[in-house]
Amino acid sequence: MKVLFKWSFNELIMILLANSVFSFLFSMVIYKREWIDEKYGLGYDGYYIVPGRNEGMSYKAAIVLITTAAPLFSILFFVMGLHYGNIIVATAFLIAMPIPFILMFLRIDAYENKIIVTPKQLDYCPPFYFMLGQLNAMAGLEFSIRTILISLIYGTYPLIWAILYFLFSFLTQIFIASPDILDNVVPFDLRTVQGYKKGSVIYLVLIFIGYGIFLVFEGVI
DSSP states (O other): OOSSOOHHHHHHHHHHHHHHHHHHHHHHHHHHHHHHHHHHOSSEEOOOOOOOOEHHHHHHHHHHHHHHHHHEEEEEEHHHHHHHHHHHHHHHHHHHHHHHHHHHHHHHGGOOOSBBBBBTTTOOOOHHHHHHHHHHIIIIHHHHHHHHHHHHHOOOHHHHHHHHHHHHHHHHHHHHHOHHHHHHSSOTTTHHHHHHHHHHHHHHHHHHHHHHHHHHHHOOO
16 A cells, blocks of 8 residues: 655654643643633533534634644644745744634634624634634645745845835735634625625635735745
8 A cells, every 4th residue: 555644763752742732731721621611611502503402612612623734734834844844944834834824813803703693693603713714724825835935045036125025915814814804894794604605705805815825925826
């Protein structure tokens, strides 16, 4: 059987270290759950998705748990960058991947449960915006950081354009992490499923514009 992944010893050590850090942070959240409950509110009793059960984890608590995975994501993508690319690719991933976690945590109050959650209205559901944020981190932030590093090391691209590219990707990331901002602009309600689908189109357009800018830098288009 063909081996798809052949990791070096150092790469395996980094992956194990990342898992250890994640396990520690996750355990600390569980251990400090009373403090977290007091500060953010662990539970919410406004879920009406499954009949007969209306209690569940609050969206704020979900973001706290998601944030514990930041080191794991960063190191995993760093290792993959080293394995399949080079140190520039790996460094760009190392810088880019934690940004969605950090921005979502900084905007945690925007995700506070404020409506009854049903199959037709999910409020600002953190996993949905987390996935969009990770997509932008890979298709926009990582590439923009890579162009800056290449500009600084090799001078291949004009540095000012690389910085402007990063600013565009970073502002897109802030926009994704702040659904309340878009909700105040568009004529539909992002807290509903249909509104989220329409909002996702806007987010995806921005993400693919960011990816397109990278292709321009690379001379593909």
